[in-house]
Amino acid sequence: MKEKTLNFIEPETSVKVLKVTGQKSSRKRILDMGLTPGTRVEVIRRAPLGDPVEFKLKGYNLSLRKKEAETVLVEIIE
Amino acid sequence: MTEKITVALAGNPNVGKTSIFNAITGSKQHVGNWPGVTVERKMGKRKHKDIEMQIVDLPGTYSLTAYSLDEIIARDFIIEEKPDIVVQVIDATNLERNLYLTTQLMELGTKLIIALNMTDLALAKGDSIEVQKMQEFLEVPVISTIGSRGGGIEDLLDSITEEIHRTRTNENVFVYDGEIEKSADELGNVLADDPYYSHYPSRWFSMKLLEGDENIIKKAKESGNYPQIRKILQRTDADSFEAKIADQRYKTIQTMLRQVCNINTDHLSGSDMVDRVVTNKYLGIPIFLSLMWAAFEVTFTFATPFMNIIDIFFGWLAETASDVITISWLASLVGDGMIAGVGSVLIFLPNILLLFFMISLMEDSGYMSRAAFIMDKVMSKIGLHGKSFIPLIMGFGCNVPAIMATRTIEDSRDRLITILIAPFVSCGARLPVYVLLAGAFFGRDAGIVIFGLYALGIFVALISAKLMRSTIVKGEDTPFIMELPSYKIPTLKGSILHMWERGKIYLKKAGGIILIGVVGIWLLASIPAPGSGGTFASEEIYGTTDSMIGFIGQIIEPLVAPLGFDWKIAVALMFGVVAKEIVVGSMGVLYGVGDNEDSLTEILAAGAMTPLAGLGLMVFTLLYVPCFACIGVIKRETGSWKWTVFQLLYGTGLAWIFAFVLYQVGSRIGLFA
Numbered sequence: 001m002k003e004k005t006l007n008f009i010e011p012e013t014s015v016k017v018l019k020v021t022g023q024k025s026s027r028k029r030i031l032d033m034g035l036t037p038g039t040r041v042e043v044i045r046r047a048p049l050g051d052p053v054e055f056k057l058k059g060y061n062l063s064l065r066k067k068e069a070e071t072v073l074v075e076i077i078e
Numbered sequence: 079m080t081e082k083i084t085v086a087l088a089g090n091p092n093v094g095k096t097s098i099f100n101a102i103t104g105s106k107q108h109v110g111n112w113p114g115v116t117v118e119r120k121m122g123k124r125k126h127k128d129i130e131m132q133i134v135d136l137p138g139t140y141s142l143t144a145y146s147l148d149e150i151i152a153r154d155f156i157i158e159e160k161p162d163i164v165v166q167v168i169d170a171t172n173l174e175r176n177l178y179l180t181t182q183l184m185e186l187g188t189k190l191i192i193a194l195n196m197t198d199l200a201l202a203k204g205d206s207i208e209v210q211k212m213q214e215f216l217e218v219p220v221i222s223t224i225g226s227r228g229g230g231i232e233d234l235l236d237s238i239t240e241e242i243h244r245t246r247t248n249e250n251v252f253v254y255d256g257e258i259e260k261s262a263d264e265l266g267n268v269l270a271d272d273p274y275y276s277h278y279p280s281r282w283f284s285m286k287l288l289e290g291d292e293n294i295i296k297k298a299k300e301s302g303n304y305p306q307i308r309k310i311l312q313r314t315d316a317d318s319f320e321a322k323i324a325d326q327r328y329k330t331i332q333t334m335l336r337q338v339c340n341i342n343t344d345h346l347s348g349s350d351m352v353d354r355v356v357t358n359k360y361l362g363i364p365i366f367l368s369l370m371w372a373a374f375e376v377t378f379t380f381a382t383p384f385m386n387i388i389d390i391f392f393g394w395l396a397e398t399a400s401d402v403i404t405i406s407w408l409a410s411l412v413g414d415g416m417i418a419g420v421g422s423v424l425i426f427l428p429n430i431l432l433l434f435f436m437i438s439l440m441e442d443s444g445y446m447s448r449a450a451f452i453m454d455k456v457m458s459k460i461g462l463h464g465k466s467f468i469p470l471i472m473g474f475g476c477n478v479p480a481i482m483a484t485r486t487i488e489d490s491r492d493r494l495i496t497i498l499i500a501p502f503v504s505c506g507a508r509l510p511v512y513v514l515l516a517g518a519f520f521g522r523d524a525g526i527v528i529f530g531l532y533a534l535g536i537f538v539a540l541i542s543a544k545l546m547r548s549t550i551v552k553g554e555d556t557p558f559i560m561e562l563p564s565y566k567i568p569t570l571k572g573s574i575l576h577m578w579e580r581g582k583i584y585l586k587k588a589g590g591i592i593l594i595g596v597v598g599i600w601l602l603a604s605i606p607a608p609g610s611g612g613t614f615a616s617e618e619i620y621g622t623t624d625s626m627i628g629f630i631g632q633i634i635e636p637l638v639a640p641l642g643f644d645w646k647i648a649v650a651l652m653f654g655v656v657a658k659e660i661v662v663g664s665m666g667v668l669y670g671v672g673d674n675e676d677s678l679t680e681i682l683a684a685g686a687m688t689p690l691a692g693l694g695l696m697v698f699t700l701l702y703v704p705c706f707a708c709i710g711v712i713k714r715e716t717g718s719w720k721w722t723v724f725q726l727l728y729g730t731g732l733a734w735i736f737a738f739v740l741y742q743v744g745s746r747i748g749l750f751a
C-alpha cells in the first residue's frame with residue numbers, strides 16, 4: 001500500500017481517497033465536495049504558479065490549495 | 079381570492095440558478111441584503127394560475143453545514159421562515175455532487191421540487207437521464223429546464239402550483255446504516271418529548287447532532303433535555319459519523335444514478351480542452367494578463383467618451399442654471415452644489431456598467447474561477463483568495479467599480495479586507511494631481527516619481543491586507559476549496575441584466591451619500607467665515623479664506639504644518655474628497671491663478687511649496703480619505719458605517735504618517751533641497 005497525501009501526487013495520476021484529516025471545518029467541506037473514502041480522484045494539473053492544484057472527481061473539476069490537499073490521505077490506483 | 083406563497087430557490091453555485099430566477103421573475107426583482115450581513119438577497123414576484131409567488135433566491139451552496147455564512151443563511155431561511163416550497167436547481171451535467179444538497183434539503187422536511195437544469199448540455203455531452211424514474215426514486219417532482227432559454231419554466235410553475243396543495247413527507251428517502259439510524263431514532267425520541275424542538279425538523283436535527291454540527295449542538299444545549307442528548311452523543315464518535323454520513327449520502331446517490339441515468343464518462347469535454355490552454359503552465363498567465371488588459375481597456379477607455387459627454391452636459395447645465403437664476407446664492411447652490419453633485423454621481427456610471435458587463439461575461443463563462451485558480455498563489459501570500467485579484471486590478475481605473483466588484487468574492491472576511499484595501503490602489507483620478515505636482519517639482523524625473531506612487535499604493539494595500547488579516551479581521555483561514563465549473567457561453571440578456579442591476583444599486587444606494595457630500599462641501603465653501611463679513615454663496619468668497627472651508631483650513635493648519643503643508647493645501651485636500659482630481663483645480667483657485675494649470679505649475683516651481691512637501695502632498699493624496707463616491711460604495715458594500723469610518727481614519731492616518739516621516743526626515747537630510 002502506497003499511502004500518500006494528495007498534495008504529493010503528480011498530475012495525470014489517479015488515486016483513491018482513504019481518509020480526510022485536518023480541522024473540522026475544512027474536513028467537513030472537503031467531504032461535502034465528495035472526497036469521501038473510496039472516491040476516485042484524478043490529479044489534473046497544478047496552477048501555473050504551482051499552487052493550487054486541480055482535480056477531477058465525480059464528473060466535475062475541483063481545486064484545492066496544497067495545504068488542503070495535504071489533509072487528504074490517498075493511495076495510487078495502479 | 080389569490081393565494082400567496084413563498085418559493086425559495088436553492089442550489090449549488092454555477093448551476094444556472096440566476097437564469098432560472100430571471101426567467102421566473104423577469105424584471106420584477108428586488109436586490110437587497112440578508113438582514114445584518116453583506117450577503118446579497120434577491121427577491122422577485124410571479125403570478126401563476128391565480129397564485130401569487132414570492133420568489134426568494136437563496137445563496138448558492140454545496141451543502142447545509144454551519145461553516146459558511148451562505149449555508150447558514152440558506153438553512154436558517156428554510157427552517158425559520160418556512161417557505162411553502164423549495165425549488166432546488168440542479169446541473170444535469172453534474173448530478174452526483176448536486177444531489178448531495180438534495181439529501182440535506184429532504185432531511186429538512188421541506189416540500190421540494192427539483193429543476194433539472196441544463197438538460198440540453200447533458201444531452202449534448204451524451205448523457206441520458208430518465209426523469210420519470212428519478213422522480214419515483216426521490217419521491218419529489220423533477221422538471222427539466224433550460225434556464226438560459228427559459229425552457230421548462232411554465233412546467234416548473236405548474237408543478238409548484240400542484241405541489242403546494244399536496245402533502246408528502248420525504249424525510250426518510252435517504253436511509254443510513256444501522257448504527258447511525260439507531261442513534262438518530264433515539265435522538266428523535268428525546269427530541270419529540272420536548273416542545274422546544276418542535277420548531278425544527280426532527281430527523282434533520284438528529285442527523286446534525288450526529289454530525290457534530292456546532293451550531294445545532296449550541297441550540298440543543300439550551301434545552302432541558304440536553305443531558306439525555308449528550309448521553310446518546312457520547313456513545314457515538316462524531317468524527318467517524320461525519321465521514322460515514324457524507325459517504326452514505328453519496329453511496330445512495332450513486333445507487334440511484336446507476337438506475338436512472340447513463341453518464342458518458344469517456345467524453346473529453348470542450349471545457350477540458352479549453353482548460354489545457356487557458357490554465358496551461360506557460361500560457362495561463364499571459365492569457366490571464368491579456369484578458370485583464372482587455373477588460374481594463376473596455377471599462378476605462380470605452381467609458382471615456384460617455385464620461386466626457388456627462389461632464390460636458392452637467393457643466394453646461396450648471397452654467398445655464400447660473401445664468402437663468404438671478405438670485406446669486408441660489409444660482410450657486412443649484413449650479414455648483416446640486417447639478418455638480420448629480421454630475422459627480424453619474425460620471426461613474428459608464429465605468430460601473432462596462433466593468434460589470436465584463437465581469438458578468440467572465441463569471442457566466444466560468445473564466446472567473448480560472449482567474450482565481452491562476453492568481454491564488456500570489457493572493458494567498460497576503461491571506462486573501464485568488465478572487466480578490468480582479469477587483470484590485472480594476473482599482474487602477476477607478477476604485478468605485480472595483481469595490482463593487484468584490485461581490486464576486488464569496489468569503490465575507492476576504493471580501494471585507496479587499497474592500498478596505500482597494501482605495502489604496504491608485505485610481506485614474508489621482509493621476510492629474512501627480513502629473514501636475516511631479517511635473518512642477520521633478521521635471522524629467524516625473525515619470526519615476528509617478529511610478530513610485532503607484533508602487534507605494536500597491537505596497538500599502540498588500541501590507542494592510544496582511545495586517546488586517548492578523549488583527550481586526552481575524553479568524554481561521556477559509557479553506558480554499560473551489561469548483562472549476564465547465565465553460566458556458568454567457569447570454570447577452572443575462573449580462574445586460576446583471577450590469578443594469580449593479581448600475582441601479584450604485585445610483586440608489588451610493589448616489590445619496592455622494593450627493594450629500596458634494597453639497598456639504600459646497601456649503602462649507604459658500605458660508606462666510608465668522609467675522610469675514612462676506613455674503614453667503616457669493617463668487618468672491620467661494621472657497622477662499624473668507625469662507626467656512628478656508629476658515630477650517632486655517633484652524634487645522636497646525637495639523638498639516640508638520641507635513642510641510644499650509645492652509646491652502648488643507649483646503650484643497652478637503653475639496654479633494656469630492657473627487658481627487660479637484661485637488662488641482664482648488665489649488666489653482668487658492669493660489670490665485672484660476673484654472674490655468676500652467677501658471678499653477680510656475681507658481682509652485684517658483685517656490686510656493688518645496689519639492690519635498692510636493693512629494694508629501696502626492697503621497698497624502700494617494701492614501702487619505704477616498705472620494706465621496708468611494709465612501710458611498712464602501713458603506714453600501716460593507717453595510718456598515720463602522721467599517722467605512724475605519725477605512726477613512728486608517729487611510730488618513732497612514733497618509734499623515736507617511737507624509738510626516740517623509741517631510742521631517744527629508745528636510746533633515748536635505749532631500750531634494
